[in-house]
Structure formats: C-alpha cells, structure tokens
Amino acid sequence: xxxxxxxxxxxxxxxxxxxxxxxxxxxxxxxxxxxxxxxxxxxxxxxxxxxxxxxxxxxxxxxxxxxxxxxxxxxx
Numbered sequence: 001x002x003x004x005x006x007x008x009x010x011x012x013x014x015x016x017x018x019x020x021x022x023x024x025x026x027x028x029x030x031x032x033x034x035x036x037x038x039x040x041x042x043x044x045x046x047x048x049x050x051x052x053x054x055x056x057x058x059x060x061x062x063x064x065x066x067x068x069x070x071x072x073x074x075x076x
Contacts, residue, residue: 022030 026033028036
C-alpha cells in the first residue's frame with residue numbers, strides 16, 4: 001500500500017511544473033519568455049568579436065551613398 005501511494009504521489013507532483021501558458025515575468029507567458037530567451041541567446045552568438053572591428057582596417061564605404069537632405073522644398 002505504501003509503494004502504491006508513493007507512486008501516485010510522485011505522478012501527481014510530476015504534473016505540477018510550470019505550463020507554457022502560465023503567467024510569467026513581464027506580462028508574457030512562460031513559453032513566450034522561454035522563446036525570447038532563446039532568441040536573445042541566438043542573437044548574442046551571432047555578434048562579431050570586438051577585436052575584429054578594432055583591427056585597424058578601415059570600414060568599406062557605401063557604394064551608393066544617399067544624398068544629404070535639402071532644406072529647400074521641391075517645386076510646388
């Protein structure tokens with residue numbers, strides 16, 4: 001009897017974890033918060049190391065720079 005009671009208690013406690021639709025921090029659900037954390041981690045992995053930009057090489061210029069904005073309105 002004690003073994004069966006322990007098994008039932010263990011199964012009931014296993015279902016008590018956070019669900020994806022439970023409210024989470026910042027007004028988003030737990031599933032949304034997890035997805036945002038994963039997306040932030042993916043973005044951080046794509047960043048260039050700091051020494052790549054500090055290597056002393058000049059940044060390439062844009063081939064077709066956009067014209068500077070004019071203070072004169074065009075013809076009416």
